[in-house]
Amino acid sequence: MSLQTPLEMMYHWEDTTPQKVYLKQPVNGVVNSYTWAQTADQVRRVAAGIIALNLPAGSHIALLSKNCAEWFITDLAIMLAGHVSVPIYSTAGEKTIQYVLKHASCPVIFVGKLDDTAEQVAAIPQEVIKLAFPYPDIEAEQQWDTLLANEPCMDRPVPQMDSTMTIIYTSGSTGNPKGVVHTYSSISWAASNSRNELSVGGDDRILSYLPLAHITERVMVEMASFYANTQIGFLESLATFNRDICSLKPTLFISVPRLWTRFQMGVLANMPQKKLDFLLKIPFVGKVVASKIRAKLGLDQARLCASGSAPISPATLKWFLKVGVNISEGWGMTENSAYGTCCVPFRADKIGSIGRAYEGVDIRIADDGEIQVKGPCNMKEYYLEPDKTAEVFTEDGFLRTGDKGAIDNDGYIKITGRLKEIFKTAKGKYIAPVPIEAVIMGNSSVEQVCVTGSQLKQPIALVVLSEEAAKQDKERIEKSLLATLESVNGGLESHAVLDRIVIMKDDWTVENGLLTPTLKIKRHLLEEKYDSLINTHSKERLIYQN
Known part of the structure; x- marks a missing residue:
């Protein structure tokens, strides 16, 4: 046809x-x-x-x-x-x-x-x-x-x-x-x-x-x-989200990392992680509990769930896997009609990858590690910007994505960072923040994170706590964050080890200009706004924004 x-x-x-x-x-x-x-x-x-x-x-x-x-x-x-x-x-x-x-x-x-x-x-x-x-x-x-x-x-x-x-x-x-x-x-x-x-x-x-x-x-x-x-189906408003999704009972559901994290926080607000882990291990009871969680989320009839737009923590994907929600990561850009890769059918052993190239899409890794794509879905041009159009295409018609990545033997691709977001510390060492941020997001108390520090000897992480975490015992949250810091640093080369975590007072939102409408961090604006905080010298491993 x-x-x-x-x-x-x-x-x-x-x-x-x-x-x-x-x-x-x-x-x-x-x-x-x-x-x-x-x-x-x-x-x-x-x-x-x-x-x-x-x-x-x-x-x-x-x-x-x-x-x-x-x-x-x-x-x-x-x-x-x-x-x-x-x-x-x-x-x-x-x-x-x-x-x-x-x-x-x-x-x-x-x-x-x-x-x-x-x-x-x-x-x-x-x-x-x-x-x-x-x-x-x-x-x-x-x-x-x-x-x-x-x-x-x-x-x-x-x-x-x-x-x-x-x-x-x-x-x-x-x-x-x-x-x-x-x-x-x-x-x-x-x-x-x-x-x-x-x-x-x-x-x-x-x-x-x-x-x-x-x-x-x-x-x-x-x-x-x-x-x-x-x-x-559509929403009447954000306030009616749960009512509307439970009414429609979608068979396919696409979301973004921040919203998946919020769904997770909503579940944990009603049932602490330790209790949930205990119940899920009990034969039959575990299945009933997982089924009730899916029903409450409105996903009890969803045969395919997906996440895109930004990296999602592998820990979040594994958490949802335990309650029977298999989230397939996908990747694409405005410039290629969002039609790049997808991890469908879901494979637990490929968690952390963005999947394989869709049929008809060619993907390659350039000498500098950049993911480049070619296919009938690529854009025609940037409107009224011929110079930028010329910059984004290679001579043989591949789109320069700006993402760095690697392809395994099965053709599954992992994103290892954004070329433009890689920064150099005061020691002259390059840091790719995205993979580090994804690991930090494995802590369910963290809703937003930005790894930065181009003028510092070692990078730092700015984090925004989830609404639920902010209400919990301060000492317990601090202990959890310090444990995350140690765990993250244990997997990093010495030049990339995080010096500290800074707990931010305010959320980063679309309204205050620190998030795009697709909930991505506007990194350069965030770094400008919090420049003095980022460059504050402290021997503490955990500090708070004043």
């Missing part, structure tokens, strides 16, 4: 499974279900509203909203109207919103579910036309009801595979976000192949809650659902 675009898949499902429920959106505690027929009808009406704006063909239309049914509907409507989508993270502040809208020259923006609606809408330049999803307090030129009142556009255009489908802006961990240009070909190839690689089908259910402005959720959840006819 030849490669088809997302629009062709919509035509296919509205013809063949019109009454199958595709989207489930909770609103005020009531789940609104959308069949393929209803979804396609709304897509066609919203597309008609866009067409009525008389924009030049291929105009860039922005999307600023948390995940919801209307996001999927609008994405397809933008395609049907012959334009290019430009997602913006729902957590974006004024500076990012204005930068993306200006850089991508967007004449129109769809605005939906947001936490700071008034503030974020105020950041949109007056000349940009605002169209609103059906959520409260969104000031816009047209509301959702008005768009749905249009006569549906009944055309069935088929976009050219080499034409631009979307421009996805990176989360900007090292400066201004870059606009990654993907064609219908690159996205469609990755999405349709992920369906095959992960054996996704029409009986599967997925919860869409990670940012749709991020490549993983966009391709592996939204786009893949177009090809597999997977049912998609």
